[in-house]
Amino acid sequence: MSIEKFIPLHKLCELYKVKMSFFSSLNEIGLIEIITIEESNYIHQDKINDIEKMIRMHIDLDINIEGIDIAINLLQKIDELENELISLKNRLKIYEN
Amino acid sequence: MAFVDYYKILGIDKSASTGDIKKAYRKLARKYHPDLNPSDKDAERKFKEINEANEVLSNPENRKKYDEHGKDWKHAEEFEKANQQQRQYQGGRQQNPFGDFGGGDYSDFFESMFGGRSARGRQSSGSGVKFRGQDLNATLNLSLKDVYETHKRTLTINGKNIRLTIPAGVKNGQVIKIKGHGGEGINGGPKGDLNITFTIDNNTNFKLDGDNLYTTVELDLYKAILGGEITVVTFDGKAKLKIAPETQNSTKVKLKGKGFPIYKKDGEFGDLYITYQVKIPKNLSEKEKQLFAELAKLRPL
Structure with missing residues (x-):
């Protein structure tokens, strides 16, 4: 597996001043997926936006791992509902004209 | 430029302790943080206000300056000079902890009083840390x-x-x-x-529902009764349709693959649904009326 698209976890810890245990907990709860390549842990680069969001919630807002899990799930639900709302609004337009 | 009441923004008294400020800030930040309120401009504006209030009130030196000169911000410069040597921070603008959300976007009041810099004097959290740019x-x-x-x-x-x-x-x-x-x-x-x-x-005669298009086509009475062929306008051209004899008003026909393109599915289209609206002739001549009367006699209701 090519590691070009993966970011080493220790680098993220350094960069964002968070402990490795933070990422392990996110991994355990299923919010991120840690990939091990040749005994080193990595995160896929496409997931960096989500991870940054979780780090901000943790550091800036003092939200613990369980809280992050709840927030992320609720945000996903909001996103789904917003998409449904857009689709329903588009359908409603058919009958408004 | 209006005076900004940072205490009011955080919902606290002037006598609030550092702990009270932190608590009030955290509570409001959790409510208005852009990560928790995506695409909500009001929340983003509110968050910037809260952030700015916290930047000032959580730093004892700046809180003092604000308390003494806040309402009289024009004199803040004199205060600034007097305290220049005691200042803990120097140099350029520092990283705002919420840099991702344009946290540096301060009010005119803040810029005037604190020069637009992060007022917290925090070196450790910002220096050297890479932050992703704002969306x-x-x-x-x-x-x-x-x-x-x-x-x-x-x-x-x-x-x-x-x-x-x-x-x-x-x-x-x-x-x-x-x-x-x-x-x-x-x-x-x-x-x-x-x-x-x-x-x-949508300024067309077509209504879009998902990937399917809907339109209404007028059908003259004689074609509806006797059948025939018509040409209809589709979204990207024309199509010939056979009309079955005795076609009823509001009959729907489906033109497969003549709807709207399906997003990111090259060459795949929805369907076009046509509703026939049978047009009753107007301004009948005497002869037509006579013939319709004869037809009516043939089919008593």
Whole structure:
């Protein structure tokens, strides 16, 4: 597996001043997926936006791992509902004209 | 320039302790943080206010300055000079802890009093840390005809031209994320993303539901009764249709694959539904009336 698209976890810890245990907990709860390549842990680069969001919630807002899990799930639900709302609004337009 | 009441923003008294300020700030930040309120401009504005209030009140030196000169901010400069040597921070603007959300976007009042710098004197959290650039949001108005075919378009965002491929079938309200076209990263961090929300105006005779198109076609009475052939206008051209004899008013027919392109499914289309509206002739001649009367006699109700 090519590691070009993966970011080493220790680098993220350094960069964002968070402990490795933070990422392990996110991994355990299923919010991120840690990939091990040749005994080193990595995160896929496409997931960096989500991870940054979780780090901000943790550091800036003092939200613990369980809280992050709840927030992320609720945000996903909001996103789904917003998409449904857009689709329903588009359908409603058919009958408004 | 209006005075900004930071205590009011955080909902605390002037006598609030550092702990009270922190508590009030955390509570409001959790409520209005942009990560928890995506695409909510009001929450973003409120968050900036809260952040600014916290920047000032959580730092004892700046809180003192604000308490003494806040309402009389024009004299803040004199205060600044007197305390210059005691200042804990020097140099340029420091990293705001919420740099991702344009946290440096302070009120005029703040800029005037604190010079636009982070007032907290925090060195450790910011220096050297890479931050991803801010995500930018833009709205693009297009017509339904525009999005019938995949096309390229050049947008000017923050003075930069971005050439975009707009896939056919993009929907009204849909958001497309263009990676790496947002704000510049800080300290060498990656660029943010550009989120484009599409607003699609439909000025055609077709109604769009999902990928299917709907339209109504007038059918003259004689063709409806006797059958025949008509030419209908589809979204991208014309089609010949056979009309069965005794076609009833409001009959629906489906033209498979003549609907709208399916987003990101090249060559695949929805269906076109046509509803026939039988047109009753007007201004009948005496002869026509006579013939209709005869027909009516043949089919008593």
